[in-house]
Amino acid sequence: MKPTKWTVYCHTHINSGRKYIGLTQYTMMHRWNQHCSQAKNLRSERSHFLNAIRKYGKGAFTHKVLETHNSLEEANAAEIRLIEEYNTTNPQFGFNLARGGNHVPHPIRKNPWNDPEYRKKCVESQRLLGLNSIVRANRAAASKAYWSTSEHKERMSKISREIHSRPEVKEKLSILTKDAMNKPEHKEKMSIIMKEVNNRPEHKEKIRKANTGRKLSAEHVEKMRKANKGKKLSPEHVEKMRMANTGKKRTSEIKEKMSIIMKEISNKPEVKEKLRKALIGRKLSAEHIEKLRIASTGRKFGPEFKEKARIASTGRKHTPESIEKMKGRKLSAEHVENSRRAITGRKFGPEFKEKMRRVNLGKKLSPEHKEKIRIASIGRSRSF
Numbered sequence: 001m002k003p004t005k006w007t008v009y010c011h012t013h014i015n016s017g018r019k020y021i022g023l024t025q026y027t028m029m030h031r032w033n034q035h036c037s038q039a040k041n042l043r044s045e046r047s048h049f050l051n052a053i054r055k056y057g058k059g060a061f062t063h064k065v066l067e068t069h070n071s072l073e074e075a076n077a078a079e080i081r082l083i084e085e086y087n088t089t090n091p092q093f094g095f096n097l098a099r100g101g102n103h104v105p106h107p108i109r110k111n112p113w114n115d116p117e118y119r120k121k122c123v124e125s126q127r128l129l130g131l132n133s134i135v136r137a138n139r140a141a142a143s144k145a146y147w148s149t150s151e152h153k154e155r156m157s158k159i160s161r162e163i164h165s166r167p168e169v170k171e172k173l174s175i176l177t178k179d180a181m182n183k184p185e186h187k188e189k190m191s192i193i194m195k196e197v198n199n200r201p202e203h204k205e206k207i208r209k210a211n212t213g214r215k216l217s218a219e220h221v222e223k224m225r226k227a228n229k230g231k232k233l234s235p236e237h238v239e240k241m242r243m244a245n246t247g248k249k250r251t252s253e254i255k256e257k258m259s260i261i262m263k264e265i266s267n268k269p270e271v272k273e274k275l276r277k278a279l280i281g282r283k284l285s286a287e288h289i290e291k292l293r294i295a296s297t298g299r300k301f302g303p304e305f306k307e308k309a310r311i312a313s314t315g316r317k318h319t320p321e322s323i324e325k326m327k328g329r330k331l332s333a334e335h336v337e338n339s340r341r342a343i344t345g346r347k348f349g350p351e352f353k354e355k356m357r358r359v360n361l362g363k364k365l366s367p368e369h370k371e372k373i374r375i376a377s378i379g380r381s382r383s384f
Helices: 028-041 048-056 072-086 116-130 133-147 150-164 167-181 184-198 201-211 218-228 235-245 252-266 269-279 286-296 303-313 320-327 333-343 350-360 367-377
Strands: 006-013 019-024 061-069
Touching: 006 028, 006 048, 006 072, 019 028, 019 072, 028 048, 028 061, 061 072, 116 133, 133 150, 150 167, 167 184, 184 201, 252 269
Parallel strands: none
Antiparallel strands: 006 019, 006 061
């Protein structure tokens, strides 16, 4: 885009009052930065102004816009007039070497990087330069020194966050990542790299410290929930998790924290309803039942758990199918023995006795059942 205005400016040395008047098609400070760059990189005795910048420094000058014009002819004429007015070609009053007015529009330069030959030449030159061990060592040292400063890290972090927050950048990165992860060789390569990185003790310690005390926002939790919804873990992944947690001992603080979290989750009505629907009609395998039996053997439940179970079972009605299934069910000898031991010596309250009396009122026992009761009562003394 071509500039619409031409600026005649003046840079003044604070201590001596000597001036430099110039003309630019850009902003005054843009041209000032160009002067400073030239003073740093060009060593010429012919430019009094650049020598003054090198000698006194950038902070020794003030800057002022004198005039602006819409055409180059008017701007050239104004430059000649102002240089003559301030007498800046006189070394006592200024740094100008010419009378001015000779400014011409800069030619439109083509970007050399668009030339394939030029690009190829530059890439090859940089590749060869990178093979030099001394150059590589110098670059590494300079990069480490640069990144060791907190100011540079903070600046680069802000730039990176700003770039990655752009929708078009997010979309592009998402497409590239999906394409790469669909390649089996890339997956295998990344898997090997991540396994090696995650097994480092210092990396584990770093992750542990970073996550200690970290609280996820509600938005982050919701995103994770949506991302994992409907996602099925492979048998290999489940087995790995099982082996990783086997024998793992948690501190009492973590156990208490997990207990509170699980109680809070389990008490939500929507979670209860979801679990109820998921368990309707579900049949446990023989292996699962055996695992539950082994896990429950010898387990002692506290009074709170027992009371909760009692309240949950109070008023609970079984379906006709469940009742029919229980009628033809035969208890194993072990189950009968365990029940007998559990009841032996147990004292029932008046409420329970009255409840049992009402339940059994008018109930007819089979001859086999009566015989069993008679045999069990032989030699048994009761206290009323």
